[in-house]
Amino acid sequence: MLPEQFLNRMKNLLGEEYADFLASYDRPNFQSLRVNLLKGGEEDLTKKVNFLKDKVPWAEGGYYYGNEARPGRHPFHEAGVYYIQEASAMAPAAFLAPRPGERVLDLCAAPGGKSTQLAGAMRGKGLLVCNEIHPQRAKILSGNIERMGIGNALVINHEPAYLAKRFPAYFDKILVDAPCSGEGMFRKSQEAIAEWSPENIEMCAQRQRDILESAAVMLRAGGRLVYSTCTFAPEEDEGTISSFLKKHPEFYLEEVEKYPGMTGGMSSVQETDREGMDKTVRLWPYKLKGEGHFVACLKKEDEAKDGALELGIEEKGISLKECKEWEVFQDQYLKVPLSGFYIKFGEQLYLLPEKMPLLAGLKVLRPGLHLGAFKKNRFEPAHGLALFLKPKEVKNTLDLSLQEASSYLSGQTLLKEGEKGWYLISVEGYSLGWGKLSGGVMKNHYPKGLRLCL
Known part of the structure; x- marks a missing residue:
């Protein structure tokens, strides 16, 4: 009514x-x-x-x-x-x-x-x-x-x-x-x-x-x-x-x-x-x-008077040299490295967007592209990175059918032979998440909080 x-x-x-x-x-x-x-x-x-x-x-x-x-x-x-x-x-x-x-x-x-x-x-x-x-x-x-x-x-x-x-x-x-x-x-x-x-x-x-x-x-x-x-x-x-x-x-x-x-x-x-x-x-x-x-x-109006913020005040982040584990991951798994400046939030690493303002004093949920986390001398890629990348940009990929993708999204492991390491999982050419291959088994790294049955 x-x-x-x-x-x-x-x-x-x-x-x-x-x-x-x-x-x-x-x-x-x-x-x-x-x-x-x-x-x-x-x-x-x-x-x-x-x-x-x-x-x-x-x-x-x-x-x-x-x-x-x-x-x-x-x-x-x-x-x-x-x-x-x-x-x-x-x-x-x-x-x-x-x-x-x-x-x-x-x-x-x-x-x-x-x-x-x-x-x-x-x-x-x-x-x-x-x-x-x-x-x-x-x-x-x-x-x-x-x-x-x-x-x-x-x-x-x-x-x-x-x-x-x-x-x-x-x-x-x-x-x-x-x-x-x-x-x-x-x-x-x-x-x-x-x-x-x-x-x-x-x-x-x-x-x-x-x-x-x-x-x-x-x-x-x-x-x-x-x-x-x-x-x-x-x-x-x-x-x-x-x-x-x-x-x-x-x-x-x-x-x-x-x-x-x-x-x-x-x-x-x-x-x-x-x-x-x-x-x-x-x-x-x-x-x-x-x-x-x-x-x-x-x-x-173009003539409006503004106290414009100094545009040179931008977040510079840290350089690639300060992200050794990420640098190793890039070299091993990406065909073309991602360029730019980085920022750490605890163990988490992000790639900053262009012209990023200073973040001090801001309540930030996501400061750009989430690349992954540092884990005891190794780097674990983030789900956000998988969804950002295209299969053609990654060395190891596994493209799934729609039925296989449904199994992956529910958290099931996949069987595959190949070189061990990280794989970008895709469905009919669209990036979906990460998997890690070892001993003929592709461990499922789709986030547990997102898993579902389609």
């Missing part, structure tokens, strides 16, 4: 289109996923699976799939070949349009769908900072960054206001997918309906304005900021953006391409406070194949 106050408001907002909007709640949900562009091309995947249907028009690598498909129970999911993501939720990262080599911040990043989409667009180049204020959700975010084989991400756990003090005018592009009342998810989530109230909308709107204030400080002059929600509430959408623009004349709304089914913002609501809102984007579930979403693309 939808809240009566919500329905009355939507009827006033939509007028003659209200009946179409209401009818959308009786329509089946559209299922979608996004191909991981870091793992290979879309064309390669479409030859290996038969469940990808029409493309999502506004998102590179986005596809709809049939309700009969179960992509989350497929070995390719565990290999990070794709991310199951609602189609409308792909729009904000697509509009942000990050490029390789940029500094990009996803300020409210968990569970990671938009962060992994940004990473694909960056093609592994530059710095992607993924922040989540809630510690447990930040752990889920970090896990998804690992599964998708992303090496240039810094995952942290902070309040936006803290980061604003730390990173003034630091980022080229910022995504604020703000916590909201979730009205756009009512078709999918009974929990969102149960938690709805006018008071919650008001609370969300104030929180969103606070988050945007922090984001504004962190964006460099000439940079782009994309704000998004999954709610229909004007207070949280056009209202939040209107309020922000009044306080920040150095920002303006960018005109963006609207795909079929997308409309401009609700400028007819309290028109004096919504001037120019036609440049924002509304995604309506009765107009397109997706749920409800709102997106605003903001640009910071």
